Amino acid sequence: MPDLDTQQRIDELVECFYAGLLRDEQLAPIFIDVAQVDLQVHLPHIKRYWAKLLLGSSDYQRHTMNIHRQLNAKKLLTTDDFSRWLQLFLDSVDQSWAGPKAERAKRVAASIAGNMQVALKAG
Numbered sequence: 001m002p003d004l005d006t007q008q009r010i011d012e013l014v015e016c017f018y019a020g021l022l023r024d025e026q027l028a029p030i031f032i033d034v035a036q037v038d039l040q041v042h043l044p045h046i047k048r049y050w051a052k053l054l055l056g057s058s059d060y061q062r063h064t065m066n067i068h069r070q071l072n073a074k075k076l077l078t079t080d081d082f083s084r085w086l087q088l089f090l091d092s093v094d095q096s097w098a099g100p101k102a103e104r105a106k107r108v109a110a111s112i113a114g115n116m117q118v119a120l121k122a123g
Contacts, residue, residue: 003099007057010050013105014043017092026084034075053108054101065119072120079117086113 004010018039022028031037049064051057071077089109093102 001098004101011047014047082113082117
């Protein structure tokens with residue numbers, strides 16, 4: 001399996017992950033109904049975010065914590081929500097990618113989930 005070592009592969013991962021997430025009974029309502037995520041806007045940001053984390057790209061300069069705080073104010077995000085998000089991400093990576101960047105993506109995702117839980121004091 002290829003590694004997540006190009007923008008194209010990162011784009012494919014993000015698309016694969018969100019396709020699964022938006023079918024997930026637990027998380028889809030949070031993204032669709034509560035956050036009302038516009039994928040045409042959201043996915044390019046997320047693709048740039050992961051390119052920054054995995055490839056060192058400098059295209060992503062946003063700070064996302066306030067966005068997640070606003071979401072958490074609308075619907076309390078739980079430890080189970082973060083665990084489910086992480087599991088879907090790990091499964092998406094493991095399904096099609098392998099190598100140092102893929103392993104890094106999984107470690108970073110675990111860190112993101114943990115940091116968000118702490119910052120938002122997830123229930």
